[in-house]
Amino acid sequence: MDEIRIYPDPVLRKKAFPVKNIDGRVKEIADRMAEAMYSNKGIGLAAPQIGILSQIVVVDLGEGLKTLINPEMIEGEGESTLEEGCLSLPDIEVLVKRKNKVFIQAWDVKGKELRLELSDFPARVYQHEIDHLRGILIIHHISQLKRELLVKKMLKKLKGS
Numbered sequence: 218m219d220e221i222r223i224y225p226d227p228v229l230r231k232k233a234f235p236v237k238n239i240d241g242r243v244k245e246i247a248d249r250m251a252e253a254m255y256s257n258k259g260i261g262l263a264a265p266q267i268g269i270l271s272q273i274v275v276v277d278l279g280e281g282l283k284t285l286i287n288p289e290m291i292e293g294e295g296e297s298t299l300e301e302g303c304l305s306l307p308d309i310e311v312l313v314k315r316k317n318k319v320f321i322q323a324w325d326v327k328g329k330e331l332r333l334e335l336s337d338f339p340a341r342v343y344q345h346e347i348d349h350l351r352g353i354l355i356i357h358h359i360s361q362l363k364r365e366l367l368v369k370k371m372l373k374k375l376k377g378s
């Protein structure tokens with residue numbers, strides 16, 4: 218099974234490429250992502266988190282698995298701030314300001330166009346995953362000083378375990 222890449226793995230800071238053809242290979246990547254997400258008890262995962270620089274995200278908020286290919290946030294409104302965690306940053310939680318309501322366009326694994334209108338927590342989860350496709354993690358929403366402190370603490374803990 219694929220291991221979740223942990224910060225500061227450089228792949229997490231790279232931009233993922235758009236998927237050109239939604240074929241069996243894409244489905245296979247999505248399956249691997251879902252497996253990694255579920256076995257780590259996550260609610261969302263982006264392809265770079267298993268080391269693949271393709272614009273694919275998987276999300277399951279308790280209503281079944283959703284796979285989004287080439288997701289794009291078309292519109293966003295309102296703002297809210299909440300603590301978030303990330304599978305690539307074990308034991309770190311930071312306050313992240315995000316749009317409260319978003320409109321996202323994407324494709325599913327069958328190549329069908331998806332249009333999602335989301336608000337509150339689901340909107341936040343999808344924004345978090347789309348951030349990953351641009352190489353942005355939750356720690357990049359806070360100051361550099363705070364980020365360095367948190368990462369130092371995390372790495373110390375990881376080494377100790």
Ligand SMILES: [Zn+2]
Pocket residue numbers: 302303304305345349
């Ligand atoms: Zn994450």
